[in-house]
Amino acid sequence: MESSLRTNVGGVNLETPVIVASGVWPMDPRLWPAGSMEGVGAVCSKGMTFEPREGNRGFRIMETYAGILNSIGLQNYGVEHFIAKELPLLDNSCRPVIVNIAFETLEDLRRILERLKVCRSMVGVVEMNVSCPNVSRGGLSWGVHTESLGNAVSMARQVWEGPLWVKLSPQVPSMGEFARLSQECGAQAVVVGNTWLGMAIDNDLERPFFENVFAGLSGPAIFPLALRAVWEAAGAVNIPVIGCGGIARPGDALSMILAGASAVEVGTALFIDSGLPASICRELEANLTKKGLASVRELVGRARNDQGENGEKSR
Amino acid sequence: MESSLRTNVGGVNLETPVIVASGVWPMDPRLWPAGSMEGVGAVCSKGMTFEPREGNRGFRIMETYAGILNSIGLQNYGVEHFIAKELPLLDNSCRPVIVNIAFETLEDLRRILERLKVCRSMVGVVEMNVSCPNVSRGGLSWGVHTESLGNAVSMARQVWEGPLWVKLSPQVPSMGEFARLSQECGAQAVVVGNTWLGMAIDNDLERPFFENVFAGLSGPAIFPLALRAVWEAAGAVNIPVIGCGGIARPGDALSMILAGASAVEVGTALFIDSGLPASICRELEANLTKKGLASVRELVGRARNDQGENGEKSR
Amino acid sequence: MDRSVAPMKGPPADRRGSLFFSRSLGDHCVHMGVELEGLTPKAIPGQFFLIRERGVLDPLLGRPLALVASKGNVLEFLFRISGRGTARLASLPPGAALELRGPCGNGFPEPVGDELVLVAGTLGIAPFIGISSFSSEKVRITAVLGVPGKGWEKFVEWCLERFPGIRINSDDGSIGRHGDPVEDTLSFVGQGHEVWGCGPEAMLRGLGRVHEKGCEKLLVSLEKRMACGTGGCLGCSIRTGSGMKRVCVDGPVFEWREVFGGAHGK
Amino acid sequence: MDRSVAPMKGPPADRRGSLFFSRSLGDHCVHMGVELEGLTPKAIPGQFFLIRERGVLDPLLGRPLALVASKGNVLEFLFRISGRGTARLASLPPGAALELRGPCGNGFPEPVGDELVLVAGTLGIAPFIGISSFSSEKVRITAVLGVPGKGWEKFVEWCLERFPGIRINSDDGSIGRHGDPVEDTLSFVGQGHEVWGCGPEAMLRGLGRVHEKGCEKLLVSLEKRMACGTGGCLGCSIRTGSGMKRVCVDGPVFEWREVFGGAHGK
């Protein structure tokens, strides 16, 4: 019998719809805490750029109320090192590798994708992180203007023939519109979304806490915002939506799926609960059993129906 | 000696820069918890519409991680009742009353302001809540499009001669741009901001928890987002910015002020700590003493300077 | 809870306290004592407190719990573990830092007659515990309780200690009478009985049938999600025959007819 | 902490525990025992745990604390109350539910020589406590401590019990020698001494001067803000002579030269 959690999302087969989000878990599986990979359907790699980057100076992490701000600055060893050292390790984990890529210019994007072609078989999906700054637009993020987003996704689609996901920035005027645009330009799924732009002040030093002033908010605090974004995106596209943002308890992942997500990515919550993916899977399985459903695919978007469980009109 | 916390913001004198935000505290001062008004410089009234409204059915409040979602639906008795019964009570509290108004049409807006003229002396400020839906634009909020925001603020400015604040919606593509527009159309201060659009799903009933699907997120969870919005707005306008969103501890209010806010509004945190305004005032006073400053006005925007306290370049 | 002392009817205040004791009454139910710092407020039965853990912002909101008793500076509560906040409360060790807002709400007024019937669905018994002191005075009290059945023995025992003559009803027939408390109440009430109810909404609605038996006065204590507890947020609003009301300050105790009587719905 | 047992060098795991004891050592400092559910992990001195309250999401992150000792299934820690999370930890009553991720990090390797000097700035003593067992073996240990002075008596007493011969330095001269632990160390170290340091960054940087005295081996344990503790978030990255390193998995113990030696800065 097929596992009830098995699914296919945006061009890739997943044993479970629970994905470890980019930038939170080590690239070296030997560092994975005991049992933490149980229930994990796929792993996103840390955002990778063409050239190596040392990342930001100063503080990189700050705790906020039920959340964290981060300003890592895309520390990574660049695409060559990724292909030579990191990808093979991740590939050993026997799960699809979602390769998260970041770029400041279209040329960078093209070059990264060209390089990834040489190891096509180890790349489950290319996940475009469009929250990084577009150098030619004065550093505004690629993902917040239709024109630059469209250009980037179209270019990626031309160069990369494997599965392509776009991880949208929450800092958009309309989640639906940007999700639809990604679909039109060839994305096979949209990840909704990334961190939310926040900041902190160091009251003693009277200056922004982070060197880059702004930083990305993630964690339980943002869950209601991310859920809304997922709802909007799922109403606007036909390609799968992958819910990401603030999932902290199994019920949160279920909510995302009922709202229309075909899979979920968990990030910050892993910092405090490495067993969350396994708990989510148990919750989903229990929910399927309760409802007599055979596959998690049948749960996707059920809260969008006009009819509630008991046949009443939705409120 | 003048109190170090006294200030003047957007056309009104305040004994302290701490304002009770709209919709969280009773309009009837007899219901104010003992000691809760200590340190409060002004009180915003509950959002008021021209006609009475019963507000939303179904659940209205839901706890989220370090925050709450609300979908009250502007329950209020309408402008006539407000003028006859509520405003006089609030006026008795010996603090400026910030009259928060909501409107679905420009005509409503005009009529409310015309009616408020009759009790001009009791109205400290009119605070326009532009997060409410614009009926002529299919229910999208007034505050998220430059055209509708500009029309509303300009119209209000024509009709209302007293102090006028615009309480911006966080759901804007650019906080700076919308703050500047408000200034250009005649606002004397901008309040940054209101609740952040979120949602919740009832996993058992498989439908949105709130009748209106979306609801407003407030409370500590959103503080880093609101602080960023304040930073952006304060960089874009010359009129005062009033910081609002997630302030939960005295240091948060100080951060908002250092980021450029001339005053702050506290909302959700009062649900759990009615003594917060007094604590904020104590923190501000201690901070002034420590720095040898005479007025809270000198703290405004200090984190924006290029130079840190120790003369180093800001990181 | 001493009814002879003038009830405190001023607005509630925020108070610091700590968990003094916590005793499980079966699987789902806890009897909790909270030691207050500072003066112990006077409160009347039916009034409640919003209780939360001090120092954490998640869970955020205070949980409304009816005051059960107050001894010295220890306030007692009785609650059902029904979600995240109450589960957390139930798991705290003695000494844990708490925060209480209250006393909130109107509470029950003095009964008009001398025959008082208290009808409780499980934890709905909480606000009635303090009323037991009436029994020594002119008011004769009959208490009626409904529980699901199996697993509730310890809770029922606890209630029996406080109301020795309490009429027990269980859904599964395993404890006391097989049936629900409303039916049981209807079986004996009549003219001259004043009835107070607290429990699930369906039970309270059904309790309206005591009017047909000639009971004139029927009061019910309602539950609604709350944020402020002080009448500010309008989160606990209900539609009533006399307009919109806030359960936290206009209630939680209402005339049955006001909330269930008309076409307005609740 | 028994060095004869093969150290556990696998990845850390998330563990449930509860506060077993909590003793104040003066105004700013707490000695805490945490009782674990399940097997007690083996760990070596210098390894640490991320500790948080179970069941609340604010405060969110675990606080990194060095393991001080482990007796049966009780792990001991020593911490300074420095912010919101540690203040909260210090206020919890016994029985409070905790969560621990660990053991994290590399810990201190076996010393190469037989003369070991441990230099600690206040709470920097924590990872060294478990090393005291060496003294009974071939390694001769000299411990050096620096404290601000007044108010730290109780803490110093506690340290003296563990390291009877510990050299005490205080900034205000009120306890032990007037001066800082680095100067004190420089006054006696020389060739053949292996030096380990833990404390504020400025102290660790200054400790580099022991190289001039002929000490070859100098290890330091660093502190950086952490989120994951498992090498994933890159929140704890530092620039070193051999590239970017993560304090949580590549450290917290580093060769002094690697982190402070070059032009790369930290």
Ligand SMILES: Cc1cc2nc3c(=O)[nH]c(=O)nc-3n(C[C@H](O)[C@H](O)[C@H](O)COP(=O)(O)OP(=O)(O)OC[C@H]3O[C@@H](n4cnc5c(N)ncnc54)[C@H](O)[C@@H]3O)c2cc1C
């Ligand atoms: C005036 C009043 C008095 C009450 N007295 C008692 C009592 O003495 N003993 C007792 O066991 N219960 C009592 N309740 C119900 C009790 O407040 C809820 O069971 C409790 O808040 C549930 O919290 P939770 O964390 O378990 O649930 P969660 O589902 O985690 O709570 C989420 C949010 O919803 C609110 N909520 C959920 N259910 C209810 C409910 N039924 N009523 C009000 N708010 C709810 C919570 O307060 C919280 O804000 C009373 C309710 C009210 C309004």
Ligand SMILES: Cc1cc2nc3c(=O)[nH]c(=O)nc-3n(C[C@H](O)[C@H](O)[C@H](O)COP(=O)(O)OP(=O)(O)OC[C@H]3O[C@@H](n4cnc5c(N)ncnc54)[C@H](O)[C@@H]3O)c2cc1C
């Ligand atoms: C490997 C390691 C071992 C440590 N061992 C000990 C020990 O045994 N005893 C002890 O007293 N302290 C130790 N520390 C320092 C201790 O972790 C911090 O003092 C503590 O995290 C501060 O938390 P807070 O809630 O008091 O401060 P807050 O300011 O509220 O903390 C906010 C955030 O910043 C982090 N943070 C703040 N200061 C530090 C710091 N100095 N180092 C790391 N993170 C910080 C917190 O962990 C939290 O994530 C160690 C640090 C590291 C990295």
Ligand SMILES: Cc1cc2nc3c(=O)[nH]c(=O)nc-3n(C[C@H](O)[C@H](O)[C@H](O)COP(=O)(O)O)c2cc1C
């Ligand atoms: C420390 C940290 C580093 C991150 N790095 C990346 C990254 O390199 N690329 C990316 O697309 N997202 C990155 N993210 C965003 C997460 O993948 C995720 O989208 C976001 O944190 C929201 O989910 P969460 O609330 O579950 O963490 C990072 C997040 C954190 C906290």
Ligand SMILES: Cc1cc2nc3c(=O)[nH]c(=O)nc-3n(C[C@H](O)[C@H](O)[C@H](O)COP(=O)(O)O)c2cc1C
């Ligand atoms: C229950 C509730 C009701 C509110 N009603 C109004 C309102 O009528 N008008 C308005 O402008 N803002 C209203 N707000 C928004 C608050 O005034 C405030 O802007 C927002 O909650 C963010 O601040 P906070 O995080 O400090 O609560 C309401 C907020 C809550 C929680």
Ligand code: FES
């Ligand atoms: S709980 Fe806020 S008005 Fe009742």
Ligand code: FES
């Ligand atoms: S704390 Fe996450 S990499 Fe070190």
